[in-house]
Amino acid sequence: DIVMTQTPLSSPVTLGQPASISCRSSQSLVHSDGNTYLSWLQQRPGQPPRLLLYKISNRFSGVPDRFSGSGAGTDFTLKISRVEAEDVGVYYCMQATHFPRTFGQGTKVEIK
Amino acid sequence: EVQLVESGGGLVQPGGSLRLSCAASGFTFSSYWMHWVRQAPGKGLVWVSHINGDGSNTNYADSVKGRFTISRDNAKNTLYLQMNSLRADDTAVYYCARDFHGSYDYWGQGTLVSVSS
Numbered sequence: 001d002i003v004m005t006q007t008p009l010s011s012p013v014t015l016g017q018p019a020s021i022s023c024r025s026s027q028s029l030v031h032s033d034g035n036t037y038l039s040w041l042q043q044r045p046g047q048p049p050r051l052l053l054y055k056i057s058n059r060f061s062g063v064p065d066r067f068s069g070s071g072a073g074t075d076f077t078l079k080i081s082r083v084e085a086e087d088v089g090v091y092y093c094m095q096a097t098h099f100p101r102t103f104g105q106g107t108k109v110e111i112k
Numbered sequence: 113e114v115q116l117v118e119s120g121g122g123l124v125q126p127g128g129s130l131r132l133s134c135a136a137s138g139f140t141f142s143s144y145w146m147h148w149v150r151q152a153p154g155k156g157l158v159w160v161s162h163i164n165g166d167g168s169n170t171n172y173a174d175s176v177k178g179r180f181t182i183s184r185d186n187a188k189n190t191l192y193l194q195m196n197s198l199r200a201d202d203t204a205v206y207y208c209a210r211d212f213h214g215s216y217d218y219w220g221q222g223t224l225v226s227v228s229s
Contacts, residue, residue, distance in 0.1 A: 054215045101147075
């Protein structure tokens with residue numbers, strides 16, 4: 001199975017400041033169809049996960065533009081330009097290029 | 113509005129069985145691949161199983177293969193997960209989720225399965 005490694009595992013951030021989460025895969029996530037199936041999900045406390053970004057950088061409907069994704073191959077990044085209180089939670093990267101789909105361990109974003 | 117509502121979780125003894133259901137509404141259910149994803153208490157997300165729109169294609173994580181069966185009833189807009197030979201390490205919140213470009217755009221609220229004697 002593809003191993004997804006996120007860093008850091010915990011990210012204390014000051015409100016209004018940026019945050020960045022890295023995700024590295026054990027193999028390239030470029031699919032034979034040319035797409036890279038790397039997505040980012042947010043899980044607020046006590047809630048189910050919520051899709052933020054798919055195929056590296058496509059923002060899902062209703063997701064604020066302070067969330068952005070970048071990367072290629074095996075290295076990917078989620079950036080929050082200015083952290084707001086509602087951004088507290090755990091963030092997961094996920095790959096669907098290879099079977100089975102696998103998730104990173106999660107990065108907890110909290111306010112300092 | 114897209115909604116996914118899971119039910120059927122509960123406390124079961126090791127070796128027992130449960131059937132989870134996920135009632136879908138607000139979209140053409142038969143047009144979508146559907147998945148089950150689980151999350152053990154305090155842990156991360158793990159894909160469990162998926163099924164295509166007409167139910168002809170299914171797959172499972174190695175940890176549940178041979179014990180769990182995914183199915184769907186498109187007439188009832190409902191996804192199922194039959195879980196047999198349950199073990200303590202199957203304890204988790206089970207989510208159903210709709211497939212979207214290699215991710216999941218809608219998730220249910222989850223149903224808790226606890227396996228304990």
